[in-house]
Amino acid sequence: MPDSRSDPLLQIADDLYGLPLADFTPSRDALVKEHKADKALAAGIKGLRKASAAAWVVNLLVRRDPDQVDQVLAVGAALRDAQENLDAAQLREFTKQRRQLTASVTTAARRMAREEGVRTTESVADQVEATLTAAMLEPDAARAVRSGLLVTAIEATGLGDLDLSGAVALPEALGFSATARPAPGPDPTTRPQLHVVPDPDADAKARAAADERLSDARSALSEAEKEHRAARRTVEKLQARTLQVQSEIDELRSRIAELEGALEEVDDELGDAEAVQAETEEAVDEAREEVETARAARDKLRGG
Incomplete structure (x- = not known):
């Protein structure tokens, strides 16, 4: 298994991907300059890509609460092992439990990101949950998540056709476990130290970081506006449906x-008809009695 203590690039990547998202690029660039004497290492550092928002949230979760991540991965492994022996009802129940677990862990990850000053949109949250689901379905995805070196979200079908070539910062990430970093307290020395040397281009890089932050903010705004438009369309459709249903009501x-x-009219007519029926029934009874009386008189005359 790769070991950050023996692989300097993995050690540096482990530190970099544990930083706040906005700090990644300036810190990486400073480290490239710091290690310029080692051209291979400097090139490797320069090739480290900034994580997407969803990948950063997952990386944060892995470092902040590795025990919870290990629990998710363990449940996924158990489900994969048991899948062949489960009937349809059990599979449905386990799938439901898996979704509940990934949704709960995603909520916890969003809270951690919020504590870091990062707001996650619903779209980013969906990608985080999809990545956790992939980790439960696919062993390679589980290793990628546990590395804490994700650069993009992962989505798996459970059919074994997962391509992780671009999902992690380094090929050596699979099998590597990110260093746990609990939420920092008031003491700033608890933050990961990258030993960055003073940078004469700090102002230019600060402007570049500000530009990148602005770009990220604009992307987040665009995503939020997209979600708002979708929500507004849904509301309009439901309002129209409400009017339609109310009209039908x-x-x-x-x-x-x-x-x-x-x-009411039929009831009145029924009452009159029932009265006529009663009268006719009474007339029928009287007529029958008259028939019987006449028959008896005739029979008496014949007998006489």
Whole structure:
């Protein structure tokens, strides 16, 4: 298994990807200059890509709460081992539990990011949850997540066709475990130290970092506006549907009122018909009695 103590590039990557997202680029560039005497190492550092927002949130989670991440990965491994022996009902139940777990851990990761001053959009949260789900479905994705060196989110189908070539900062990341870094306290010495040498181009790089931060903020704004437009369209569709349903209810109420009026008329007619029926039944009974009386009189005359 790769060891950061014996691989300086992995050690530097472990430190860099544990930094706040806005600090990554200036810190990386400063380290390139610091290690310029070692051209291979400097080139390797320069090739480290900045993580996407979702990948950074997952990397943060891995460092802040590795035990929780290990629990997620352990549950995923157990589910993969048991999958062949489970019936459909059990699989559905385990899938439900898996979704509940990844949703819960994603919520915790978003809270950690918020404590770092980073707001995660719903789109980023969906990518974080998809990455955790991939880690439960695919062993390689699990190793990539545990490395804490993700640069992009991961999405897996569970069919074994996952391509991680561009998902991690280094090929050696698979099998590497990120160094745990609990949330820093008030003492600034608890932050990861990169031993960055003074940089004569600090002002230019600060401006570049500010430009990058502005670009990130604009991207976040664009994503937020996109989500807002989608939410507004949903509201408009539901409002239109509400009006339609209300119109149908009004029509049904009008129809019910008409039917209730018709029912009253039918009830009145039924009452009259039942009265006539009673009268005719009484007339029938009287006629039958008259027939019997006449028959008896006739039979008496014949017998006489």
